[in-house]
Amino acid sequence: MRLIAPLPLRWVRAMGWAFGWLLYGIAASRRRIVRRNLSLCFPDQSDAERKALEPQIFVYFAQAWLDRSWLWYGSPILLGRRLHLCGDVAALRETPKLVLFAPHFFGLDAGALAITLSKFRELCFIYTPQANPVIDQWMLSRRQRFGGLHPFVRGTGALDITASVKSGVVLHLSPDMDFGSDHAEFIPFFGIPAATVTSLSRFARLSKSPVMTIANILTPQGYDVRLSGHWNDFPTSDAIADTARMNRELEALIREFPAQYYWVHKRLKTRPPGEPPIY
16 A cells, blocks of 8 residues: 555556456456346346446446555645545534535545545544454554544444534444344335434434535546535434435435445345345
């Protein structure tokens, strides 16, 4: 990563393109997961259209991973050139209490680094530790390289996280994965019941905070870190309805950038009682 970081971006992306095609060729199990996800979530597309998306997904995955070289080791000047905060930046800067919905697009690391580099706000986030403690510490230290980023291990009490948000630290929340059935509801995702945690609604309601979306989109120049305005009429008293709203917001983003979403994940692995496995 240190060696790759100073290279021109077009070189890094070319390496990612080659690595992505290699993964597409050899990672058969992940290729099957991607294919199944696309067939379920985009039934309106032809087989050829979905097939054309598959290698793009692996290329974006590999490019975003190698981009972490310059994200984690590049100079602040370099990052300033390649990370473009756009959208409602004023709301990010000026809203006293705020929750950011940060879905799992491949460029997920870019947004938090852009914000902490800018010193606009301090962030906190919830994460699952890596199995290897050395790798875990390395990744945390790189993500916290500009300060102002506070990790909470998954399972931390909601009151501690809520207190942080109430103090003015922005919660950077990514609840769009399958974390199992605990504390989850089966909410439609592209029309399919998907085990989805209701944490976005819960934290917004507990902290009395508005919600914005942060979408990190890979571009030829680096990343566009797109900030929506505040979601209207959110949160409500109905966490299930709020979570369905979250999934609809996510679906709209995915339709705009379908190859950049984390389709390599078994998003629909947990099934309602009595339903057969999907994968």
